[in-house]
Amino acid sequence: MQTNLEGRKVLVTGGASGIGAATVRAMLTEGADVVAADHDAGLLDQLETETKDRPGTLRSVRADLSTLDGCESAVTGALDALGGLDILINNVGTGSVRTFEQLTDDEWLHTMNLNFMSYVRVSRTALPHLRASRNSPAIVNNASDLARQPETQPIDYAASKAAVLAVTKGLSRAEGPHIRVNAVAPGPIWTPFWTKPGGFADTLAELHGMEPMAAVEHEMKLRQLPLQRLGTPEEVANVMVFLASPLSAFVTGAVWGVDGGSIRALY
Incomplete structure (x- = not known):
């Protein structure tokens, strides 16, 4: 099956490692032109070197996506490099296993700023340009199985990802029919x-x-x-590419589990 992503203009946040880097590689293989935004300049440089022979082109933007300025600069950098935007992959995230009692206010705020508010800020900045796209624009948000089936730890991570799902659902209704908005919900992935x-x-x-x-x-x-x-980053990236492509043209507001069967609920 052809994804028809050749020449599409894509921004991937948290694109230097893990699921983000796997998604960048997959998009480049499909011929898309990609900007990877991440705070780690060294890993961004490595990714550019590694993928230089793929059909699509890769450029990188160094940005602290836990801040408003960083989120806005990531989108601005992508627009400067690509001349527009067709696909946004909100992927950046962080987390560690801590009990509810161990978590401080600052740790809660850091988790929410990076895992949730970056999605809000990047999407808000990118939306006017996605609305202007005539290439089947789409947003794909990286959530988690813990958003739908929280464990006792890490509870801040689960809460941030549940918020991502709420925004995914709401934004899909607000931006239809022109922009499709979906989420993947990975389970444990070896990243x-x-x-x-x-x-x-x-x-x-x-x-x-x-x-x-x-x-x-x-x-x-x-x-x-x-x-x-555990799953692999490539197994999640495959679903990211599908949801971003015209192959999923009648899919919006959906949450696609890539979780090895961890979610046992019917919905």
Whole structure:
């Protein structure tokens, strides 16, 4: 099947690593022209070098997406590089495993600023340009299975992702029929989110008193995950590309689980 994304102008936030980088690679393979926005200039440079032979072109914008200025500069940088915008992938996010009692106000605000308010701010800045697009414009938001089925930890992360789903649903109604707005809800995905020092694997190791990999496997058993493994960034990126493409032309306001079967509810 052809995605018909060749020549589409795409902005991916948090595009330097994990699901964001996998989505950038997939979009470039489809021939889209992409801007990756991220705070990590080194990883952005690596991604540009790695993908230089793909059909699409990649440019990068360094931005602190936890701030209003950073969000606005990411969109401005994308417009300068691309001359317009057809697709927005809101992907940036952060989180670590902490109990409700451990979370301070500052930690709550940091999580909400990056995981939720960046989606609001980038979307708000990008919307006039998406409305002007004549290339089937779309927004795809990266949420989480924890938005629909929260665990005890990380509760701030789950709350931020539940807010993403609410905005996805509301914005899809506000911007239809011209702009489609959907979300993916990944389950546990083996990304730097898990593997980085102090990431989910390390914090689960501390929580369960095990080595990191053993703690992750233990957590998957506790969650009774049918596929009994973590997913890959590429498996989420494939769904991102589908939802951004005309292949999903009659899909809007939807939440697509890429979660290994972690969600057991009917809705």
